[in-house]
Amino acid sequence: MRILLSMPPRFHVPGLVPDDPLIDLPGEEAHHLHKVLRLGAGAAVRVFDGRGGEWDAEVVESGSRAVRVRRGAMVAAAPEAGVAITLAVALLKGDKLDEVVRDAVMLGVHAIRPFTSAHTEARGAARARSGRGRWARIALASTKQCGRAVLPVVHEVAPLASILAAPEGQGILLAEPAHAARRLADLGAAPPPSAATLMVGPEGGWHPGEVADAMRQGWTILTLGPRTLRADAAPIVALTAVMAVWGEL
Amino acid sequence: MRILLSMPPRFHVPGLVPDDPLIDLPGEEAHHLHKVLRLGAGAAVRVFDGRGGEWDAEVVESGSRAVRVRRGAMVAAAPEAGVAITLAVALLKGDKLDEVVRDAVMLGVHAIRPFTSAHTEARGAARARSGRGRWARIALASTKQCGRAVLPVVHEVAPLASILAAPEGQGILLAEPAHAARRLADLGAAPPPSAATLMVGPEGGWHPGEVADAMRQGWTILTLGPRTLRADAAPIVALTAVMAVWGEL
Numbered sequence: 001m002r003i004l005l006s007m008p009p010r011f012h013v014p015g016l017v018p019d020d021p022l023i024d025l026p027g028e029e030a031h032h033l034h035k036v037l038r039l040g041a042g043a044a045v046r047v048f049d050g051r052g053g054e055w056d057a058e059v060v061e062s063g064s065r066a067v068r069v070r071r072g073a074m075v076a077a078a079p080e081a082g083v084a085i086t087l088a089v090a091l092l093k094g095d096k097l098d099e100v101v102r103d104a105v106m107l108g109v110h111a112i113r114p115f116t117s118a119h120t121e122a123r124g125a126a127r128a129r130s131g132r133g134r135w136a137r138i139a140l141a142s143t144k145q146c147g148r149a150v151l152p153v154v155h156e157v158a159p160l161a162s163i164l165a166a167p168e169g170q171g172i173l174l175a176e177p178a179h180a181a182r183r184l185a186d187l188g189a190a191p192p193p194s195a196a197t198l199m200v201g202p203e204g205g206w207h208p209g210e211v212a213d214a215m216r217q218g219w220t221i222l223t224l225g226p227r228t229l230r231a232d233a234a235p236i237v238a239l240t241a242v243m244a245v246w247g248e249l
Numbered sequence: 250m251r252i253l254l255s256m257p258p259r260f261h262v263p264g265l266v267p268d269d270p271l272i273d274l275p276g277e278e279a280h281h282l283h284k285v286l287r288l289g290a291g292a293a294v295r296v297f298d299g300r301g302g303e304w305d306a307e308v309v310e311s312g313s314r315a316v317r318v319r320r321g322a323m324v325a326a327a328p329e330a331g332v333a334i335t336l337a338v339a340l341l342k343g344d345k346l347d348e349v350v351r352d353a354v355m356l357g358v359h360a361i362r363p364f365t366s367a368h369t370e371a372r373g374a375a376r377a378r379s380g381r382g383r384w385a386r387i388a389l390a391s392t393k394q395c396g397r398a399v400l401p402v403v404h405e406v407a408p409l410a411s412i413l414a415a416p417e418g419q420g421i422l423l424a425e426p427a428h429a430a431r432r433l434a435d436l437g438a439a440p441p442p443s444a445a446t447l448m449v450g451p452e453g454g455w456h457p458g459e460v461a462d463a464m465r466q467g468w469t470i471l472t473l474g475p476r477t478l479r480a481d482a483a484p485i486v487a488l489t490a491v492m493a494v495w496g497e498l
Contacts, residue, residue, distance in 0.1 A: 103479065147477050184493055226328050227327045228394060230355065230394075236482065245494070
């Protein structure tokens with residue numbers, strides 16, 4: 001885990017053309033370089049394509065109409081996790097999901113799938129329409145800050161059933177110990193999967209039928225010990241816990 | 250991990266007299282029962298002593314001058330962690346430490362030691378005087394919510410050196426991979442200690458001399474993988490990670 005930010009500022013350029021040394025930064029990234037960070041010609045930066053490629057670069061032009069950098073040598077970005085973990089997370093009250101997106105990206109999540117379930121707050125669902133664009137921006141900002149060169153996707157809000165029916169990789173649902181759940185150590189005893197979907201419920205908890213549905217569809221029901229966690233802390237705690245026993249930290 | 254709150258409201262009575270069935274709740278707890286939750290005579294509650302004892306109880310009087318309950322059978326509180334972990338955490342900007350205290354208590358921390366170090370924000374240090382009372386209240390509220398009957402202590406803000414000199418149990422300092430640090434798997438490979446102090450630094454990171462001091466004094470330097478975390482997410486991520494490899498989750 002790095003806490004100090006010692007790397008040069010990083011900019012996301014999704015449409016990087018191979019072998020073209022001169023790169024025009026897209027709108028928001030140009031704004032960030034020129035207006036927010038106020039970098040001028042000669043400044044050392046990095047560009048990454050969001051799919052794992054990252055390069056040193058030098059600013060050659062910084063203005064309100066165009067920001068252009070010259071790409072240098074390829075560099076090693078922060079390595080990706082070995083298990084591609086999709087975090088399926090229930091809509092939470094207020095802007096609580098913003099922090100979850102930010103920290104999950106920094107931990108190394110592969111993708112984020114917000115969902116609605118029986119006990120999801122109606123207000124949360126109503127806010128979700130405006131959420132996806134904001135979560136995508138937060139995911140990008142976090143990716144830039146944490147040193148990853150892969151940009152995790154934040155998917156459209158979906159109903160629980162559609163995620164239960166088709167998890168990416170091993171489906172793991174976090175539940176209370178009352179359900180016949182497996183402990184974290186059981187999860188760690190098996191070899192890590194290549195991909196997993198980790199699902200964390202809303203403030204209101206699961207409807208019992210939802211957990212039964214998940215079990216019927218082959219999901220692993222996981223519990224994380226005897227103490228009660230806040231719903232908005234649970235996603236990051238659960239993600240950290242499975243990454244820890246899978247040797248990702 | 251429980252997310253639903255299915256237990257009756259819980260009240261902290263530090264001075265419980267053995268064998269006395271009638272208990273007067275102290276000031277703030279009485280206020281919470283009578284004014285906030287508006288419980289009346291006959292309501293089912295629980296009382297706990299903050300040292301591990303918990304009992305069913307029934308409200309017999311609920312008024313602005315006195316709140317009295319009748320203690321019933323002893324009940325099993327949420328079990329405590331096997332490793333008594335003290336979280337030593339640098340002062341953070343704004344009220345970021347409030348959330349750390351709340352979630353650390355819910356995860357099952359034994360005690361919290363806020364500290365100042367070379368790169369601690371001066372404003373954080375100035376706010377710390379008012380902080381301790383607030384953090385103690387947050388710790389109590391979290392203890393009541395998460396089902397623990399042991400109330401973790403939030404210590405006075407101390408300088409880093411005093412904690413480095415005398416950790417409770419095994420000293421573990423979270424640092425960047427640049428330091429010759431051990432990985433989480435190394436920590437998990439050894440038998441868990443009976444007690445540990447887990448130390449997490451400020452936004453500004455460690456002064457190199459601080460990490461050197463810790464190493465000289467026998468601390469384990471731990472790193473949590475290659476991606477950068479926000480300083481205010483790092484304490485809970487680190488706490489979860491060590492609890493995961495020590496089999497506490």
